[in-house]
Structures are given as structure tokens and as C-alpha cells.
Amino acid sequence: MTIPPAEAPVHALWDDLPATEPRAALTLDRDVEVCVVGAGLAGLTVAREAARAGMSVAVLEGRRIGWAASGCNLGSVLPGYGVPVNDLIARVGVAHARELWMLAEAGGDYIRETIAQDAPEIAMVPGALEVSTTDAGERLIRWLQIIGGEFGTEVEGWQIERVREALKTRRYFHALHFPRAFQIDSARYLRALAALAEEAGAQIFEGTPVVSIDAAGIRKRIVTPSANLRAAHIVLAGNVHIGTSAERLATTLMPVWRYGALTEPLGDLLHEAITYRGSVHDDDGIDHFRVVGDRLLWASPETTWENKPERFARAIRRRIATVFPQLAGVAIARTFASPFGQTVHGMPQIGELRQGLWVASGFGRQGLNTSAMAGRLIADGVVNGDDRWRLFSPFELVWAGGRAGRIAGQFADGLTRSRSAAAGALARWRERAAARELLREERRSARIAAAQARTARAAQHFDADRR
Numbered sequence: 214m215t216i217p218p219a220e221a222p223v224h225a226l227w228d229d230l231p232a233t234e235p236r237a238a239l240t241l242d243r244d245v246e247v248c249v250v251g252a253g254l255a256g257l258t259v260a261r262e263a264a265r266a267g268m269s270v271a272v273l274e275g276r277r278i279g280w281a282a283s284g285c286n287l288g289s290v291l292p293g294y295g296v297p298v299n300d301l302i303a304r305v306g307v308a309h310a311r312e313l314w315m316l317a318e319a320g321g322d323y324i325r326e327t328i329a330q331d332a333p334e335i336a337m338v339p340g341a342l343e344v345s346t347t348d349a350g351e352r353l354i355r356w357l358q359i360i361g362g363e364f365g366t367e368v369e370g371w372q373i374e375r376v377r378e379a380l381k382t383r384r385y386f387h388a389l390h391f392p393r394a395f396q397i398d399s400a401r402y403l404r405a406l407a408a409l410a411e412e413a414g415a416q417i418f419e420g421t422p423v424v425s426i427d428a429a430g431i432r433k434r435i436v437t438p439s440a441n442l443r444a445a446h447i448v449l450a451g452n453v454h455i456g457t458s459a460e461r462l463a464t465t466l467m468p469v470w471r472y473g474a475l476t477e478p479l480g481d482l483l484h485e486a487i488t489y490r491g492s493v494h495d496d497d498g499i500d501h502f503r504v505v506g507d508r509l510l511w512a513s514p515e516t517t518w519e520n521k522p523e524r525f526a527r528a529i530r531r532r533i534a535t536v537f538p539q540l541a542g543v544a545i546a547r548t549f550a551s552p553f554g555q556t557v558h559g560m561p562q563i564g565e566l567r568q569g570l571w572v573a574s575g576f577g578r579q580g581l582n583t584s585a586m587a588g589r590l591i592a593d594g595v596v597n598g599d600d601r602w603r604l605f606s607p608f609e610l611v612w613a614g615g616r617a618g619r620i621a622g623q624f625a626d627g628l629t630r631s632r633s634a635a636a637g638a639l640a641r642w643r644e645r646a647a648a649r650e651l652l653r654e655e656r657r658s659a660r661i662a663a664a665q666a667r668t669a670r671a672a673q674h675f676d677a678d679r680r
């Protein structure tokens with residue numbers, strides 16, 4: 214992927230986030246201990262932590278900080294990873310999966326503590342609901358036992374009635390409720406993180422794309438169009454934009470564009486439809502939404518090719534109307550999109566590729582807690598030789614299939630959506646059939662009771678007449 218010019222606009226989800234002056238580009242050759250490529254959430258967390266530990270750190274960002282997915286997402290800080298917990302266990306076993314899960318929890322804690330201590334102006338809205346689009350109560354109980362029992366995460370199972378009390382739709386059945394999950398304005402958090410990294414001594418250069426890297430030897434060479442850098446450690450945190458600077462790594466990530474929209478204010482209609490204030494995502498990974506003031510923030514469609522976000526406004530309106538028919542026809546105030554990097558196994562790429570060359574990438578659609586975790590792990594690896602990143606070794610760099618992989622990815626997404634739609638339709642049909650059967654049963658019982666009452670009354674009259 215090519216790096217677009219530095220003056221391209223920064224994604225701005227919120228009206229009230231003022232524009233900032235661009236930081237200077239790297240114009241003089243330098244020597245540092247740690248060079249971070251990419252100023253998204255992952256890169257800035259590594260930079261802040263390495264600088265806090267006293268290392269000299271330079272962050273090279275091709276455009277502006279948070280220009281990509283990190284500055285343009287729904288801001289839900291969720292537990293775990295973007296892969297289903299049973300897949301994780303199937304791959305590495307329960308004990309290993311538990312350690313990975315706890316690291317991911319620590320990622321969420323990192324964001325919570327950073328905001329509480331250093332950026333208290335950023336609001337944290339608690340709670341996340343993972344809703345099921347099918348009547349899958351048994352699966353829910355199994356997951357509750359694993360996530361709550363084995364992994365020690367705070368989680369509650371919600372019955373259908375409770376879910377439908379909070380979300381007025383028949384589309385959703387049971388849910389897992391994570392009370393410790395929370396939502397933030399991630400663009401604001403990212404800016405705070407950049408300021409904290411700079412406060413700790415890191416230097417951030419914007420408009421400085423890394424075009425090539427020579428990672429052989431103790432002092433590595435990083436080439437940019439305007440100047441070069443030498444560093445003992447390079448951290449590749451460029452996500453899908455890393456491009457030719459790390460070609461082999463780039464081929465292991467499939468870029469997936471996710472599209473989102475913010476509606477116009479919806480007033481009472483919205484508050485009647487959705488009384489839950491945390492975020493909601495379905496267990497198929499299709500819809501993700503939350504209420505922001507009296508607007509709805511919604512992310513759903515995905516493509517493996519870049520498209521203009523405004524072209525998806527209609528598709529998002531359709532998704533909103535599908536889930537909440539009472540909100541059909543809502544006006545969309547703005548749309549946004551960004552690519553995230555999807556690995557073949559669904560887990561992030563975290564670790565040391567060769568001595569002094571690190572990677573923190575591939576966080577998929579769940580990159581807030583996991584990029585914070587990766588930032589901490591890698592900084593600890595660089596500074597203290599901590600090798601907990603090896604827990605991610607089973608998830609190697611796997612070729613993502615190039616162009617054919619993207620075609621297959623788009624096809625698989627379509628398939629998941631149709632499968633989920635069919636399974637949801639079947640579950641709702643079963644629910645309606647069960648309700649109809651219940652009604653029939655009630656009517657039958659009522660008819661029998663009425664007939665019995667009539668017989669009893671007739672018998673009484675008969676007895677009375679005989680007397």
C-alpha cells in the first residue's frame with residue numbers, strides 16, 4: 214500500500230475535536246535507541262512506555278497521528294480478542310488461552326488507568342453487550358463458564374427478556390454483558406497518548422513515511438524521503454499501511470475496510486429503542502453500535518477494497534432499519550471508514566521477528582485493548598528483555614493470500630452475513646412458531662376450560678331440575 218501525502222485530512226468523527234498543527238517531519242539524520250514506525254494506538258503506546266523507561270525514542274508517522282483506524286473507530290474497549298474464545302482454546306489449550314486472555318484484560322486496564330491518571334477529561338462509558346442473533350442459550354452458558362469461571366473476567370449472562378428490555382428488537386436473543394468494558398472517544402485518547410509519549414521524551418515526526426529498512430546488524434537503518442535514522446530497535450506498528458518498508462510483513466495482513474456512520478440527533482425515538490448505554494456487538498461480528506448523546510454510532514459493512522465511506526450510508530441505514538425497524542429512515546450526519554489489518558488466524562502479530570526488529574500489528578476489528586497490551590509487552594521486551602510476547606508465537610506470520618485472498622475474504626464476509634441472516638431468520642421463525650404454538654395451546658386450554666365450565670353448569674341445572 215502506498216503512503217498518501219501528509220496533508221491529507223485527519224479523520225474527524227467529532228465536531229468538537231479541534232484541528233491541530235502538524236508536527237514537523239524528520240529532516241536531520243539521527244541516532245536513537247528505539248524507532249517506532251506508525252503513530253496509531255500500538256505505536257504510540259510502545260513509544261510512551263519505552264520513553265518512560267528512559268530510552269531515546271523516535272516515532273515516524275507517514276501522515277498524521279491517528280490518521281488511520283486508531284483515530285476513526287467506535288472506541289469500545291472490550292475484553293479478549295477478535296476471535297471466539299473456543300477457537301483460541303482449540304488452538305493453544307485452556308491454560309495458554311487463559312494467559313493470553315489475561316494479557317488482553319491488562320490492555321484494557323492500561324487504557325483505563327492512563328485516562329484516570331493522565332487524561333481525566335476523556336469520558337469512559339461503561340459496559341458492552343455481546344448479543345446473540347440466534348437462540349443460543351446453551352452456548353452462552355458454556356462461554357460464561359469459560360470466560361467467567363476459567364478466565365476470571367467479570368461477565369453476566371442476560372436472558373432474552375432482559376436483552377429485549379434494553380434493546381427493543383426481536384433480532385437479538387441472549388447476551389453476554391461485560392460490565393468492566395467501556396467506551397472512549399478514541400481520537401481524543403490517541404492525542405492524549407501522543408502528548409504523554411512526548412512528555413516522557415519521545416519525539417514524534419509526522420509526514421515522514423518510512424520507505425525502507427535495513428534491519429541487519431546491531432544498529433539498524435531506517436530510510437525516509439527527507440532523512441535517515443539509526444536505531445538499536447525498530448518497532449513495526451504501521452498496520453496495513455506498512456507497505457514496501459516491510460514487504461513480507463505486509464503480505465501477512467489482509468486489509469479490511471470497515472464503514473461506520475453517525476446519525477443526526479434522533480431524540481426520544483432512539484431512547485425508546487435503545488435504553489442500554491454501553492456498546493452492542495453481535496456474535497457474528499456484523500453490527501457494532503452505541504448511543505452517543507442522542508445519536509447512534511454504527512459500524513457494519515466491510516470490504517476488502519477501498520471505497521468511499523459516503524457510498525455506504527444507505528447500507529448502514531438499512532442495517533439500522535433491519536435491527537430496529539422503528540428507526541427506519543434515520544438521517545446520517547456523517548460516514549467514516551478505515552482499514553484494519555486482519556491476520557489469517559485472527560490473532561494479532563506481536564513479538565520480535567529478528568534481533569531488534571519488533572512487530573505490533575494485525576489487531577483486526579478489536580484493536581483498542583489489544584494494541585495497548587502489545588505496546589506494553591513490546592516496550593517491556595525492548596527495555597527489560599521480558600519475553601511474554603512469546604505467548605503469541607503459535608500465531609505466526611501467515612501469508613494472507615494476496616489479491617486472491619482479498620477476493621476470498623470478501624466472499625467469506627458475504628457468506629458470513631448471509632449465513633448469519635439465515636440463522637437469525639430461522640431462530641426468529643422458531644421463536645414466532647413457538648409463540649404461535651403457545652397461543653394455540655392457551656386457546657385450546659381455554660376452550661377445554663370453557664367446555665368443562667359449561668358441562669359443570671349444565672350438570673348443576675340438571676341436578677336443580679331433578680330436585
Ligand SMILES: Cc1cc2nc3c(=O)[nH]c(=O)nc-3n(C[C@H](O)[C@H](O)[C@H](O)COP(=O)(O)OP(=O)(O)OC[C@H]3O[C@@H](n4cnc5c(N)ncnc54)[C@H](O)[C@@H]3O)c2cc1C
Binds near residue numbers: 276290453471553573
Ligand atoms: C470503523 C472501525 C471501527 C472500529 N471499532 C473498534 C472498537 O470499537 N474497538 C476496538 O477495539 N477496535 C475497533 N476497531 C479496530 C481498531 O481501530 C484497530 O485495530 C486499531 O486502531 C489498529 O491500531 P494500529 O496502531 O495497529 O494501526 P493504525 O491505526 O492503522 O495506525 C498505523 C499508523 O502507521 C502509519 N504508517 C503505516 N506505515 C507507515 C510507514 N511505512 N511509515 C510511516 N508511517 C506508517 C499509518 O499512517 C498509521 O497512522 C475499529 C476499526 C474500524 C475501522
